[in-house]
Amino acid sequence: MKNLIDIMELSTEEIDGLIKTALDIIENPDKYAESCKRKKLATLFFEPSTRTRLSFEAAMYELGGNVIGFSEANSSSASKGESVADTVKVVGCYADIIAMRHPKEGAPLVATRTAGVPVINAGDGGHNHPTQTLADLLTIYREKGGFNNLTIGLCGDLKFGRTVHSLISAMSRYEGIKFVLISPDELKVPRYIITDVLEKKNIPYEEVSSLEKAMPDLDILYMTRVQKERFFNEADYLRLKDSYILTPEKLSNAKKDLSILHPLPRVNEISVAIDSDPRACYFKQVLNGKYMRMALILKLLEVNV
Numbered sequence: 172m173k174n175l176i177d178i179m180e181l182s183t184e185e186i187d188g189l190i191k192t193a194l195d196i197i198e199n200p201d202k203y204a205e206s207c208k209r210k211k212l213a214t215l216f217f218e219p220s221t222r223t224r225l226s227f228e229a230a231m232y233e234l235g236g237n238v239i240g241f242s243e244a245n246s247s248s249a250s251k252g253e254s255v256a257d258t259v260k261v262v263g264c265y266a267d268i269i270a271m272r273h274p275k276e277g278a279p280l281v282a283t284r285t286a287g288v289p290v291i292n293a294g295d296g297g298h299n300h301p302t303q304t305l306a307d308l309l310t311i312y313r314e315k316g317g318f319n320n321l322t323i324g325l326c327g328d329l330k331f332g333r334t335v336h337s338l339i340s341a342m343s344r345y346e347g348i349k350f351v352l353i354s355p356d357e358l359k360v361p362r363y364i365i366t367d368v369l370e371k372k373n374i375p376y377e378e379v380s381s382l383e384k385a386m387p388d389l390d391i392l393y394m395t396r397v398q399k400e401r402f403f404n405e406a407d408y409l410r411l412k413d414s415y416i417l418t419p420e421k422l423s424n425a426k427k428d429l430s431i432l433h434p435l436p437r438v439n440e441i442s443v444a445i446d447s448d449p450r451a452c453y454f455k456q457v458l459n460g461k462y463m464r465m466a467l468i469l470k471l472l473e474v475n476v
């Protein structure tokens with residue numbers, strides 16, 4: 172049985188396979204409409220979510236399956252003190268596959284030990300978010316035609332932003348990748364990612380604080396929200412929350428074929444005036460996320476269409 176806890180559990184060939192399936196789903200949705208008939212997905216969300224949870228649910232419905240679950244820890248037995256291990260052991264008796272979001276790093280990994288059915292990490296604390304990365308990868312593939320020779324700017328909260336951590340790992344496997352890590356000093360990428368991923372694989376990277384200066388080199392600009400819920404004190408959050416706001420003026424020296432991504436939700440990081448710019452890809456990214464989750468569910472349930 173396979174789970175998806177960390178994006179690196181998927182080989183690049185498996186990622187290519189998921190992309191191929193997602194593209195086929197986009198072309199031939201009817202072919203997949205009953206492929207998960209009588210199967211149940213459980214969405215166990217111990218932390219708020221709009222896109223990820225609804226995207227998993229929409230994905231399962233579009234495969235002809237059903238969905239059970241909860242959307243906040245308060246409405247589950249976690250509020251009575253039940254452990255994650257017990258909750259998933261119970262849910263594994265009802266569902267064929269589990270998508271789980273949890274504020275604690277490592278909770279979905281713990282869940283794999285007792286669930287008895289495949290577990291998908293739908294975001295664990297400030298750690299990883301592999302299915303957002305699948306959405307990001309399909310978006311990059313559709314915009315750029317592949318993954319090689321790209322300069323990728325990641326901007327904002329690179330410390331707590333779990334989507335950033337998973338995306339850096341995933342992109343580090345392709346040729347000719349360069350990262351520009353744009354953040355305030357306090358919100359830099361965690362050291363373990365620099366040493367275990369970037370330096371270990373000799374991938375060129377720069378840590379900078381100016382978005383404007385970085386802009387002309389970028390093929391992809393991945394904006395992120397400052398992760399309010401992971402701050403220890405509000406004053407720090409208030410000081411840092413508007414560190415970067417992408418406006419049309421700041422795009423004046425950007426490449427004509429730049430792709431602007433954001434995992435959403437957006438707070439202030441991207442002015443709404445950018446939404447109509449053809450380089451804005453963040454709403455396409457939402458849709459791509461649903462297709463990649465459909466492909467992932469099929470793979471983990473070993474359904475051949």
Ligand code: NCD
Binds near residue numbers: 222223300334434436
């Ligand atoms: C992200 C997350 O939950 O980490 N959202 C998402 O899943 N699309 C990003 C965020 O919350 O800022």
